[in-house]
């Protein structure tokens with residue numbers, strides 16, 4: 001593992017590391033913010049999953065989360081959004097292939113060889129982080145858009161792994177919207193029965209634990225009706241009595257200006273469970 005960026009930030013450190021991922025079979029970058037408290041003892045970790053077209057850089061340069069992570073004594077780990085490298089399958093479109101891993105384990109050629117972002121984020125990355133950094137095993141997860149889908153599905157698929165889950169503008173039902181239909185057909189094949197294990201609305205029907213769950217959604221989001229459809233998550237939660245805090249925020253669009261506006265509230269919200 002090699003540190004490739006190291007910047008002082010709110011009395012802590014915003015770092016980026018490169019490592020060889022055994023799960024993905026390629027070299028990967030991840031960002032980690034270590035708050036000032038980490039110099040004195042281990043701190044809990046919030047995992048952040050970014051959306052389509054992103055790398056580990058978007059969140060750390062645009063969201064402004066470090067101020068709040070420093071205030072609450074929380075590390076934030078932001079992985080890349082897909083496997084990378086010249087021998088990794090790709091597609092010319094922005095919503096398939098590199099930058100669009102959808103936080104699942106692909107089963108179809110040519111994707112199955114490297115596209116295993118679920119196992120990378122749920123297992124390999126936390127094991128690496130907890131072995132090499134001053135952190136505890138208290139974890140929370142959040143993300144944006146495709147990464148909101150990732151946060152919801154990772155939490156729902158891995159009971160006991162996270163203390164709390166939140167999402168900004170998540171793709172809540174990928175099986176029912178164009179972004180998800182395209183990606184799942186490629187990565188998982190045409191049989192929609194296989195898609196349900198990677199769809200938060202479908203997973204909610206058999207949910208095993210009730211984590212604190214918060215969703216922030218801009219009402220001015222250009223993808224709201226066609227791709228995001230938070231009402232489907234609300235209905236799925238209502239059907240099983242799962243408490244969902246769905247905050248519809250008038251005026252906000254799909255961008256990092258929206259994330260920057262509410263990331264402080266989300267970090268504080270996760271902190272109450274991570275420090276409990």
Ligand SMILES: N[C@@H](CCC(=O)N[C@@H](CS)C(=O)NCC(=O)O)C(=O)O
Nearest residue numbers: 051052053054058094145146255256
């Ligand atoms: N039309 C957009 C769709 C992709 C998009 O909106 N990506 C969101 C996540 S779904 C994002 O975070 N983009 C990077 C950024 O804003 O820094 C594009 O082609 O970039």
